[in-house]
Amino acid sequence: xxxxxxxxxxxxxxxxxxxxxxxxxxxxxxxxxxxxxxxxxxxxxxxxxxxxxxxxxxxxxxxxxxxxxxxxxxxxxxxxxxxxxxxxxxxxxxxxxxxxxxxxxxxxxxxxxxxxxxxxxxxxxxxxxxxxxxxxxxxxxxxxxxxxxxxxxxxxxxxxxxxxxxxxxxxxxxxxxxxxxxxxxxxxxxxxxxxxxxxxxxxxxxxxxxxxxxxxxxxxxxxxxxxxxxxxxxxxxxxxxxxxxxxxxxxxxxxxxxxxxxxxxxxxxxxxxxxxxxxxxxxxxxxxxxxxxxxxxxxxxxxxxxxxxxxxxxxxxxxxxxxxxxxxxxxxxxxxxxxxxxxxxxxxxxxxxxxxxxxxxxxxxxxxxxxxxxxxxxxxxxxxxxxxxxxxxxxxxxxxxxxxxxxxxxxxxxxxxxxxxxxxxxxxxxxxxxxxxxxxxxxxxxxxxxxx
Amino acid sequence: xxxxxxxxxxxxxxxxxxxxxxxxxxxxxxxxxxxxxxxxxxxxxxxxxxxxxxxxxxxxxxxxxxxxxxxxxxxxxxxxxxxxxxxxxxxxxxxxxxxxxxxxxxxxxxxxxxxxxxxxxxxxxxxxxxxxxxxxxxxxxxxxxxxxxxxxxxxxxxxxxxxxxxxxxxxxxxxxxxxxxxxxxxxxxxxxxxxxxxxxxxxxxxxxxxxxxxxxxxxxxxxxxxxxxxxxxxxxxxxxxxxxxxxxxxxxxxxxxxxxxxxxxxxxxxxxxxxxxxxxxxxxxxxxxxxxxxxxxxxxxxxxxxxxxxxxxxxxxxxxxxxxxxxxxxxxxxxxxxxxxxxxxxxxxxxxxxxxxxxxxxxxxxxxxxxxxxxxxxxxxxxxxxxxxxxxxxxxxxxxxxxxxxxxxxxxxxxxxxxxxxxxxxxxxxxxxxxxxxxxxxxxxxxxxxxx
Numbered sequence: 001x002x003x004x005x006x007x008x009x010x011x012x013x014x015x016x017x018x019x020x021x022x023x024x025x026x027x028x029x030x031x032x033x034x035x036x037x038x039x040x041x042x043x044x045x046x047x048x049x050x051x052x053x054x055x056x057x058x059x060x061x062x063x064x065x066x067x068x069x070x071x072x073x074x075x076x077x078x079x080x081x082x083x084x085x086x087x088x089x090x091x092x093x094x095x096x097x098x099x100x101x102x103x104x105x106x107x108x109x110x111x112x113x114x115x116x117x118x119x120x121x122x123x124x125x126x127x128x129x130x131x132x133x134x135x136x137x138x139x140x141x142x143x144x145x146x147x148x149x150x151x152x153x154x155x156x157x158x159x160x161x162x163x164x165x166x167x168x169x170x171x172x173x174x175x176x177x178x179x180x181x182x183x184x185x186x187x188x189x190x191x192x193x194x195x196x197x198x199x200x201x202x203x204x205x206x207x208x209x210x211x212x213x214x215x216x217x218x219x220x221x222x223x224x225x226x227x228x229x230x231x232x233x234x235x236x237x238x239x240x241x242x243x244x245x246x247x248x249x250x251x252x253x254x255x256x257x258x259x260x261x262x263x264x265x266x267x268x269x270x271x272x273x274x275x276x277x278x279x280x281x282x283x284x285x286x287x288x289x290x291x292x293x294x295x296x297x298x299x300x301x302x303x304x305x306x307x308x309x310x311x312x313x314x315x316x317x318x319x320x321x322x323x324x325x326x327x328x329x330x331x332x333x334x335x336x337x338x339x340x341x342x343x344x345x346x347x348x349x350x351x352x353x354x355x356x357x358x359x360x361x362x363x364x365x366x367x368x369x370x371x372x373x374x375x376x377x378x379x380x381x382x383x384x385x386x387x388x389x390x391x392x393x394x395x396x397x398x399x400x401x402x403x404x405x406x407x408x409x410x411x412x413x414x415x416x417x418x419x420x421x422x423x424x425x426x427x428x429x430x431x432x433x434x435x436x437x438x439x440x441x442x443x444x445x446x447x448x449x450x451x452x
Numbered sequence: 453x454x455x456x457x458x459x460x461x462x463x464x465x466x467x468x469x470x471x472x473x474x475x476x477x478x479x480x481x482x483x484x485x486x487x488x489x490x491x492x493x494x495x496x497x498x499x500x501x502x503x504x505x506x507x508x509x510x511x512x513x514x515x516x517x518x519x520x521x522x523x524x525x526x527x528x529x530x531x532x533x534x535x536x537x538x539x540x541x542x543x544x545x546x547x548x549x550x551x552x553x554x555x556x557x558x559x560x561x562x563x564x565x566x567x568x569x570x571x572x573x574x575x576x577x578x579x580x581x582x583x584x585x586x587x588x589x590x591x592x593x594x595x596x597x598x599x600x601x602x603x604x605x606x607x608x609x610x611x612x613x614x615x616x617x618x619x620x621x622x623x624x625x626x627x628x629x630x631x632x633x634x635x636x637x638x639x640x641x642x643x644x645x646x647x648x649x650x651x652x653x654x655x656x657x658x659x660x661x662x663x664x665x666x667x668x669x670x671x672x673x674x675x676x677x678x679x680x681x682x683x684x685x686x687x688x689x690x691x692x693x694x695x696x697x698x699x700x701x702x703x704x705x706x707x708x709x710x711x712x713x714x715x716x717x718x719x720x721x722x723x724x725x726x727x728x729x730x731x732x733x734x735x736x737x738x739x740x741x742x743x744x745x746x747x748x749x750x751x752x753x754x755x756x757x758x759x760x761x762x763x764x765x766x767x768x769x770x771x772x773x774x775x776x777x778x779x780x781x782x783x784x785x786x787x788x789x790x791x792x793x794x795x796x797x798x799x800x801x802x803x804x805x806x807x808x809x810x811x812x813x814x815x816x817x818x819x820x821x822x823x824x825x826x827x828x829x830x831x832x833x834x835x836x837x838x839x840x841x842x843x844x845x846x847x848x849x850x851x852x853x854x855x856x857x858x859x860x861x862x863x864x865x866x867x868x869x870x871x872x873x874x875x876x877x878x879x880x881x882x883x884x885x886x887x888x889x890x891x892x893x894x895x896x897x898x899x900x901x902x903x904x
Contacts, residue, residue, distance in 0.1 A: 030675060156640060157640055167636070185619070185636075188609055221703070222484055223484055224696050226695070243695050244673075244678065244695065247695065247699060250699070251794065254706045257710075258786050258790045259787070262785075270796040271791040271805075272791070272796060272805075276812050280815040283780070284820070287783070287850075288819075290776070290779050291772060291775070291823075291846075294772045294775045294776070298768045298769065298771055298772055301768050302768055319746055319750055319770075319884065320743060320747065323743070323881070326880070327739055328735070328739055330715070330877065331714050331735050333714075334713070335711070335723055336723065337710075338723075339724070342707070342722070353723075356723075356731065360731045360735065363736075364735055364736045364739060367732075367736055368739060394743075428775070428778075432775065436771075
């Protein structure tokens with residue numbers, strides 16, 4: 001059953017006031033599905049159903065919603081209802097929400113939160129965007145070195161419910177400095193009287209709050225870690241990044257890269273839920289920039305007007321040559337950008353990348369040049385020099401495109417820019433201009449045409 | 453310390469026969485790092501160090517290696533060593549390895565495996581590629597409904613070590629049909645005398661062995677599940693897919709999509725470790741196809757030769773128009789393909805996508821057309837009709853490109869092709885041909901040029 005039919009079923013039940021049946025249906029539904037169904041309903045009905053949910057379900061539903069829905073719910077909630085929402089939300093979800101809310105709503109939210117929660121939220125709000133601090137969970141299971149395994153398990157039982165990840169326990173000293181990690185697995189397999197300090201793992205990998213979130217996640221996937229502790233400058237434990245946070249971030253980052261590589265400003269919301277104006281705004285800027293930069297190619301064309309007019313074969317082949325160059329360049333830039341994202345290629349590898357692309361481009365370029373030459377000679381054997389010029393230009397543009405395409409993302413990284421921005425469209429524009437120039441230079445030399 | 457310097461340090465120790473020190477260094481290293489360092493060493497030295505590793509570390513190191521390194525190790529191993537490797541490997545890792553090995557090596561591997569392992573490996577080898585069965589883990593913690601919580605914990609303690617995911621336990625009946633799920637968290641928080649059958653969750657989400665792995669993973673991320681049970685046609689439990697398998701698959705699929713969208717055949721190995729010939733082979737096919745299909749545009753150009761020669765402004769602007777069209781189309785196709793990968797857009801949404809792209813393209817196209825018209829009129833106010841023709845063509849090509857770019861990936865899905873193949877380069881080629889045609893049609897009509 002998809003969200004639409006689910007939503008319709010809920011709507012019928014609430015309109016016919018069959019509340020018993022409604023509660024039974026809601027009981028069988030997952031919070032994710034409830035959240036999506038309620039989004040489809042008229043707001044008044046959604047609010048009515050939302051208020052009928054159990055407290056723990058309602059908070060899960062709430063944290064699934066996009067910020068505009070959250071804002072409407074908050075505006076309709078009493079101070080007491082709002083306080084329940086805030087206290088039940090995980091701090092990182094509360095922070096995500098607050099970052100999207102308008103200022104006057106934020107004020108009301110922080111006013112209704114209790115002082116401890118407010119302090120924690122404020123602390124989280126100060127972590128830089130895209131840092132480990134900004135994605136971590138504050139709810140952690142703390143243990144002490146001197147606890148016995150039996151005491152530790154009893155302690156977990158006494159306070160554990162509600163902690164996002166109960167399986168990873170962190171052993172800290174009285175100043176909250178992280179000393180070791182114990183998993184629930186370790187506790188289960190240890191003898192009850194053993195000390196936590198004896199069985200804890202002291203060789204753990206941790207991250208700093210200010211570390212880049214992508215780097216933290218690539219370390220987690222590299223070492224197959226389901227959770228990574230995050231410490232501050234003084235090595236005090238402040239949170240953990242869990243693998244499901246990591247999964248969300250990975251999808252988000254991949255989407256952002258796809259968008260950047262297609263010359264679109266990254267957007268936060270799914271395609272179908274984004275308005276036409278926002279789509280247009282996110283797309284028009286780069287298109288305009290690329291359009292204007294293609295005028296460089298137009299300028300080059302106008303300089304070589306004479307060669308153009310004299311040999312029509314040359315003019316017609318330009319599309320094919322610059323198209324092939326653009327595609328060849330996109331192949332190299334995409335491969336290198338993806339390799340950099342996955343941590344397989346670093347800036348120090350630039351010479352290896354260059355040397356590889358040089359050899360690849362000679363192989364690929366020669367093959368394409370030969371095929372082209374053969375194809376051209378079939379119909380135009382009387383213009384052999386033009387055919388040679390075109391074939392050589394194919395080789396030259398594949399060579400240029402692949403070396404430029406391979407190097408620009410690395411150059412971007414060195415200049416502390418995002419390599420993904422150096423992708424397909426920008427490379428195509430640069431390659432267009434350079435292949436046109438190379439093509440006409442080769443043609444003028446071989447055919448003895450002088451520039452007008 | 454990166455892999456190179458780590459590898460050099462190991463090499464020095466092994467060459468100077470400082471085995472005590474070597475063992476101490478290996479003890480402090482993570483299996484992932486050992487695997488990468490050994491790959492950098494001469495094979496004889498790597499093998500020597502590999503044989504010095506503890507049994508559990510050596511199997512982790514082995515499963516990290518690419519298949520060519522695994523093959524060399526297997527070829528150098530005695531039957532007894534080989535049997536240890538096979539029995540210690542997780543079945544899914546063993547299967548991944550076997551799929552890459554040459555037939556005679558596979559035979560030897562299966563011969564040295566014990567009958568149970570061999571049966572399991574053969575079963576796994578029959579799951580379709582990219583299915584849930586092909587990525588699942590066979591090691592599962594089975595519990596029975598009638599166990600008490602205390603018995604369950606004792607049972608887990610007695611056999612739990614070595615199971616990849618001990619935190620998720622699966623309650624099955626005597627025929628292995630899955631009845632419910634219990635987490636270790638549930639067990640810890642329950643009273644010792646409660647029955648597993650009373651606390652287990654019967655409302656679980658499961659996958660079939662033949663389900664597409666991408667769909668399984670998108671369900672896991674949608675519902676934030678760290679593990680998903682996989683059942684066969686008779687609902688018998690055969691394995692689980694864990695979130696770290698999912699993470700690997702997600703990265704792999706994203707890389708594949710990036711490659712396809714840049715017109716490259718997907719490759720298995722990292723960029724720097726792939727040979728030049730393989731790179732060239734993976735790239736040349738699509739380039740050739742795209743080059744030949746660009747001849748359609750060349751053909752269209754030659755038909756409109758007359759219009760071309762008469763108004764040079766028209767000829768020069770073609771690059772700008774088809775470039776803008778290509779970029780606009782790439783934006784739409786990339787967004788739609790990504791939305792389909794994330795499950796946000798389905799084939800049933802085609803009309804909504806079309807309507808959105810139509811409106812976006814009119815907004816974006818009009819803006820670009822107006823800017824172009826203004827720009828052209830500054831230098832060419834004497835050729836107003838040509839300027840109008842160019843501006844209109846910009847609008848028309850953005851419109852065409854965005855609607856084609858938005859629809860082709862959906863059409864591909866309907867035809868059961870991979871939407872990613874319909875990406876940037878192919879769209880660019882199609883858009884090139886159609887914009888050229890539209891451009892010259894508009895120009896001939898407005899300027900009254902007849903086709904030669």
